[in-house]
Amino acid sequence: MLIQIVLFDGFDPLDVIAPFEVLAAGADAxxxxxxxxxxxxxxxxxxxxxxxxxxxxxxxRLDPARPGYVVVPGASGPTTGDPDEGVATIPVLLARFADSAAVPLRAALDNPDVTVAAVCGGSLALAMAGLIEGRHAVTHHLGMDALDATGVRAVPARVVDDGDLVTSGGVTSGLDLGLHLLDREFGPRVAHAVEILFAYERRGTVWRAAGHLPVTV
Incomplete structure (x- = not known):
């Protein structure tokens, strides 16, 4: 099985390295x-x-035809500034990537043998490309309103598992995403072994559109 983590100009390093390390260790385990x-x-x-x-x-090169996972990170950069003055803010970086990657990412989402995952602003990039309208997803807390505005069903959880789309919140949630994907593929014992190795425990409940609807909050 192949896990492709997509790099683009301005990517957030921890969004890439956290799942990369976890998934590589899980493969070994x-x-x-x-x-x-x-x-x-x-x-x-x-x-x-x-x-x-x-x-x-x-x-x-990103190959959406290969079975496995495609992981989309978020961006790192200034949160404010005028793009007309050459300031590449995080939304600008994500929009540029969304424009360049829309075709292969759509092919990945259409491929029944591929699960697309995203860390932090990666889900916003998917939303900006018009690829996940109506789907359940999460992003960094600062981008939740923007995610909702694109027609995505924003869920305030650490990790949201919507079948062939799995998303996670802020930057460090890439660790939780990686561990969840290991649990999905290999079961809890492998995921737990990596938790022990990394001295890190997953945070929060993985949200799925399943089970009883809560009557009260």
């Missing part, structure tokens, strides 16, 4: 042939992140 790969829409290249220019290398 499961003795699985699961492969975690950094990719970009353009193909192999050096990709500059949004935090102090930290750079990672995409080793392949």
């Amino acid at each position: 499961a003795g699985s042939a699961l492969t975690v790969e950094l990719v970009s829409v353009e193909g192999p290249r050096e990709v500059v992140g949004g935090t102090r220019g930290l750079t990672l290398r995409a080793t392949a």
